[in-house]
Amino acid sequence: MVIRDDMPAGEPLPPRQGYMLAGLVLLASLALVAIYAAGAGNRERALAEARLVADAEQVTAGLRQQLLTYELITRGGVSLLAAVERPSARQWRNYAEGLDLAERFPAMLGLCYAASMSPAQLQEFQLEQRHASRVLFRVDPPGARPEYGPIVLLEPQTLGNADAVGFDMLTEPVQADAMRAARASAAARITAPMPAVQAGSGPGLVIYAPVYRSGIVPANPSARTAALAGWVCAPFRLDVFVANAVPEGREGMTMRIVDIGEAGSDVPDAGGAPELAVFPIDDADFPAPGVEGARHSVVEQVYGRRWRLDFHQSPGSHEGAGLLGPSGTIYVGVLASLLLFALAMILARTQSRAQRIAARMSDSYRRSEQRFRSAMRxxxxxxxxxxxxxxxxxxxxxxxxxxxxxxxxxxxxxxxxxxxxxxxxxxxxxxxxxxxxxxxxxxxxxxxxxxxxxxxxxxxxxxxxxxxxxxxxxxxxITDRLRAEAQVLALNRTLEARVARRTRELTRANEELESFAYTISHDLRAPLRAIDGFSRMASDRHADAFDDIGRGYMARVRAATARMGELIDALLKMSRVSRGELRRECLDLSAMAEDIVAELSQGEPGRAVDVYIEAGLQASGDSALVRNLLGNLLGNAWKFTRDAADARISFRAVHEGGHDWFEVADNGAGFDPAYANKLFRPFQRLHATDEFSGEGIGLASVKRIIERHGGTITGEGTPGQGARFRFTLPEEPG
Incomplete structure (x- = not known):
C-alpha cells in the first residue's frame, strides 16, 4: 500500500486504499487460522485412527463371539444326533424350540440336518419315510448322483424355508465346498458369501458341523468320508449378524467384510473372484479409497475362510462437542477474520454506498411517479x-x-x-x-x-x-347499470306474477285430475258390480243351460271384472301418492326394512330366503311414503326370487360415480335390459300375470315417491340372474 505525502492529516483513506487494507487484514487472519488448522488436523486424524482401531477390535470380538455361539448351537445338534441314531422330527423340534432362535439369535434362519447318503441309502430312507408317513420323500433337484446331501430335518419351518426340506445341498458349489471341508477336517466350516440363503431373506452364510456315526471321529481323513452321517447346518442373515456385532453409538463408522479365500491358502477360491464382499454386498455402500476419513483393516481366520474386515470412520464423527473443539476453533478463527474484513470494508464502502443509495432512491421515486401518472391517465x-x-x-x-x-x-x-x-x-x-x-x-x-x-x-x-x-x-x-337493474326488477315482478298464475292453473289442474280419478273409479265400480253380480247369478242359477265353453266364458267375464276392480284400486293408490303434505323426519331404513321382511316371511313361512340388511342406514323423508317405497322394492324382490334355488335379497348403501345410493338387489327372475324404459310406467309389466301376480303400479309408485323427495332411481337386470334398484333420498326436497 502506498500513502501519498500530500494527504491531509486526519482525513479518511481513499476507497481504493481502504479496500487494500481490508484485504491485507483478511489474508493475515486466514494465514494464522490455516497454521493452526494444519496442526489440529494432524492431531485429530491420529486420535480418530486410534479410536477406530479400538472400535474395530470390539466389533471383531463381537463377530467372533456370534460365530462361536452359532458353532456351539451346531455342536449341540451334533451331540443330539450322536446320542440318537436317527432323531425324530419332534426331537429335533424340541431341541430347536429350547434354543429360542427367533428371540435369542435373530440372525439365524433355522437349524437343519443334511444327511449324507449314497443312492442305495437314499432309496432305503425314502421307503422308510413312505412306510412311516405314507408320503414320498423327494430330493430337489432330482437326478442320479454318486452322493446326496438332502435336508431331512429343519426347524423352525416358515414360509421362506418351507420348500427347503429335501433340497440336496451338495448340488450348490458354494455349500458343497464348505460341507466337504467340514467332513475332511472334522470341524465346523463356513461357506463363501451367498446372494440368498432363503427366499426373501437376502444375502447370508451357512455354517456346517460334520456328524459321524456313533459319535466317533476317525483319525484317518480318508475314513471320515465312510463314517460321515451328515451335517448340522445353521444358515444366518448377514445384515442382522453384522448389526448385532456393531455396538450402538458408532456414528459415522462403516464396515465391510471381504472374503479373500480359504484359510491357509494364498490364492482365492477356484472359479471365484479375487475378493468376495460378504457385507455389504454392494461395494457402493463402503467409501472409496479416495474418501476422507480414518481406515483400518483386520484379517481373520473364520472356520476355514479368511475374512478381511475393513473399517472406515468419517471425519468429524468424534469431535468434541461445543464451539471450542478443533473444528469449532477453526470456525471461530475464520469468523473473526471475516468480521475484521467486514469492518474494514464497511469503513471503505460507506461513502460510495450512500451515494449509490441516494441515486437509486431518486431514480425509484421518479419511476414510481411515472407509474402513478400512467396508471391514472x-x-x-x-x-x-x-x-x-x-x-x-x-x-x-x-x-x-x-x-x-x-x-x-x-x-x-x-x-x-x-x-x-x-x-x-x-x-x-x-x-x-x-x-x-x-x-x-x-x-x-x-x-x-x-x-x-x-x-x-x-x-x-x-x-x-x-x-x-x-x-x-x-x-x-353507473347510469346504464341502474337502468339495467330497474329493467331486471320489472322483469322479476312480471315473472313472479306469471309463476303465481301458472301455479294456480297447475293446482286447479291437479284438483280436477284427482276429482276425475275419483269420479272414474266410483262411476266404474257400479257397472262392474252389476256385471260381476249378474254373471255370478247366471252361473249359479243357469249352469245347466251352458256347456263347458259357455261356463268358461262366464268365468273369464268374472275374472276380467275382478281384474278391472284391482286396476281401479291401483289407480286410486297412484293418485294418493301424489297428494298430501310431505312431512320429513329422520328415518331408520334398516329397522323399517327388517319389519317389511318379517311381514313377508309371515305371509310365506315355508320359503327360505337369505336376506342381508346393512345396519345403520338412515335417511330423511316422509315415513309413510318411504315405507311404501321399501315395501314395493323388497316385495318385488321377494316375489321374483320365488323360483330361485338359493334366493338372496340385500339392502345396503353403495358409493359409485361420486354419489351415495341405497340399493335393493336380488338373484331372482330379473328382466330384459331392452325393456328397462318401461319399468317405472304405470300398468307396464315385463312378466306374464300367470307367472307373477301384480297390477304393474309398484315401481311407478316408487318413482313418484322418490321424485317427491327430490331423489332419483335406476334399475338394472339380467334375465335369470336378478335385478338391482338404486335410489337416493336427499336431505332437502328437489
Missing part, C-alpha cells in the same frame, strides 16, 4: 387528483369523457360543484364511518340535458411538499 375509470380545497389539479381522459370537457378545462375547477344531489350530512357520516376512504353516489347534469348517475370513491393520498394531504377520487358512470 390511461385508466378506463375516471380519476381526478384534488388539493386540500377540493380543486382539480390533475385528471385523466376517462373523467373528461364523462364530464364532456377536456382535461385542460377541468384544471382548477371545484370538483364537488360539477355534481348535484349532494347531501352534506350523509357525506360527513360516511367519511366518519369509513375513515380515509368513503363512497357516495351523485347526479351529473350535462350541458345537453342528459342526466347521469355517477359513483364517487374518495381516498386520501399524500401530496407534495407544501400541499399537505390531497385526495384521489374515482368517478364511475
Amino acid at each position: 390511461f385508466s378506463a375509470i375516471g380519476k381526478a387528483l384534488l388539493d386540500r380545497d377540493g380543486r382539480i389539479i390533475d385528471s385523466n381522459l376517462a373523467l373528461a369523457n364523462i364530464l364532456r370537457a377536456s382535461p385542460e378545462e377541468l384544471l382548477g375547477r371545484d370538483f364537488d360543484g360539477l355534481f348535484t344531489g349532494m347531501d352534506s350530512a350523509a357525506e360527513l357520516r360516511a367519511r366518519g364511518a369509513s375513515g380515509s376512504v368513503y363512497r357516495v353516489t351523485r347526479e351529473l347534469l350535462r350541458d345537453d340535458g342528459d342526466l347521469r348517475h355517477v359513483h364517487l370513491t374518495y381516498a386520501q393520498v399524500p401530496g407534495e411538499e407544501g400541499q399537505g394531504i390531497a385526495s384521489l377520487v374515482q368517478v364511475e358512470d
Whole structure:
C-alpha cells in the first residue's frame, strides 16, 4: 500500500486504499487460522485412527463371539444326533424350540440336518419315510448322483424355508465346498458369501458341523468320508449378524467384510473372484479409497475362510462437542477474520454506498411517479387528483369523457360543484364511518340535458411538499347499470306474477285430475258390480243351460271384472301418492326394512330366503311414503326370487360415480335390459300375470315417491340372474 505525502492529516483513506487494507487484514487472519488448522488436523486424524482401531477390535470380538455361539448351537445338534441314531422330527423340534432362535439369535434362519447318503441309502430312507408317513420323500433337484446331501430335518419351518426340506445341498458349489471341508477336517466350516440363503431373506452364510456315526471321529481323513452321517447346518442373515456385532453409538463408522479365500491358502477360491464382499454386498455402500476419513483393516481366520474386515470412520464423527473443539476453533478463527474484513470494508464502502443509495432512491421515486401518472391517465375509470380545497389539479381522459370537457378545462375547477344531489350530512357520516376512504353516489347534469348517475370513491393520498394531504377520487358512470337493474326488477315482478298464475292453473289442474280419478273409479265400480253380480247369478242359477265353453266364458267375464276392480284400486293408490303434505323426519331404513321382511316371511313361512340388511342406514323423508317405497322394492324382490334355488335379497348403501345410493338387489327372475324404459310406467309389466301376480303400479309408485323427495332411481337386470334398484333420498326436497 502506498500513502501519498500530500494527504491531509486526519482525513479518511481513499476507497481504493481502504479496500487494500481490508484485504491485507483478511489474508493475515486466514494465514494464522490455516497454521493452526494444519496442526489440529494432524492431531485429530491420529486420535480418530486410534479410536477406530479400538472400535474395530470390539466389533471383531463381537463377530467372533456370534460365530462361536452359532458353532456351539451346531455342536449341540451334533451331540443330539450322536446320542440318537436317527432323531425324530419332534426331537429335533424340541431341541430347536429350547434354543429360542427367533428371540435369542435373530440372525439365524433355522437349524437343519443334511444327511449324507449314497443312492442305495437314499432309496432305503425314502421307503422308510413312505412306510412311516405314507408320503414320498423327494430330493430337489432330482437326478442320479454318486452322493446326496438332502435336508431331512429343519426347524423352525416358515414360509421362506418351507420348500427347503429335501433340497440336496451338495448340488450348490458354494455349500458343497464348505460341507466337504467340514467332513475332511472334522470341524465346523463356513461357506463363501451367498446372494440368498432363503427366499426373501437376502444375502447370508451357512455354517456346517460334520456328524459321524456313533459319535466317533476317525483319525484317518480318508475314513471320515465312510463314517460321515451328515451335517448340522445353521444358515444366518448377514445384515442382522453384522448389526448385532456393531455396538450402538458408532456414528459415522462403516464396515465391510471381504472374503479373500480359504484359510491357509494364498490364492482365492477356484472359479471365484479375487475378493468376495460378504457385507455389504454392494461395494457402493463402503467409501472409496479416495474418501476422507480414518481406515483400518483386520484379517481373520473364520472356520476355514479368511475374512478381511475393513473399517472406515468419517471425519468429524468424534469431535468434541461445543464451539471450542478443533473444528469449532477453526470456525471461530475464520469468523473473526471475516468480521475484521467486514469492518474494514464497511469503513471503505460507506461513502460510495450512500451515494449509490441516494441515486437509486431518486431514480425509484421518479419511476414510481411515472407509474402513478400512467396508471391514472390511461385508466378506463375516471380519476381526478384534488388539493386540500377540493380543486382539480390533475385528471385523466376517462373523467373528461364523462364530464364532456377536456382535461385542460377541468384544471382548477371545484370538483364537488360539477355534481348535484349532494347531501352534506350523509357525506360527513360516511367519511366518519369509513375513515380515509368513503363512497357516495351523485347526479351529473350535462350541458345537453342528459342526466347521469355517477359513483364517487374518495381516498386520501399524500401530496407534495407544501400541499399537505390531497385526495384521489374515482368517478364511475353507473347510469346504464341502474337502468339495467330497474329493467331486471320489472322483469322479476312480471315473472313472479306469471309463476303465481301458472301455479294456480297447475293446482286447479291437479284438483280436477284427482276429482276425475275419483269420479272414474266410483262411476266404474257400479257397472262392474252389476256385471260381476249378474254373471255370478247366471252361473249359479243357469249352469245347466251352458256347456263347458259357455261356463268358461262366464268365468273369464268374472275374472276380467275382478281384474278391472284391482286396476281401479291401483289407480286410486297412484293418485294418493301424489297428494298430501310431505312431512320429513329422520328415518331408520334398516329397522323399517327388517319389519317389511318379517311381514313377508309371515305371509310365506315355508320359503327360505337369505336376506342381508346393512345396519345403520338412515335417511330423511316422509315415513309413510318411504315405507311404501321399501315395501314395493323388497316385495318385488321377494316375489321374483320365488323360483330361485338359493334366493338372496340385500339392502345396503353403495358409493359409485361420486354419489351415495341405497340399493335393493336380488338373484331372482330379473328382466330384459331392452325393456328397462318401461319399468317405472304405470300398468307396464315385463312378466306374464300367470307367472307373477301384480297390477304393474309398484315401481311407478316408487318413482313418484322418490321424485317427491327430490331423489332419483335406476334399475338394472339380467334375465335369470336378478335385478338391482338404486335410489337416493336427499336431505332437502328437489
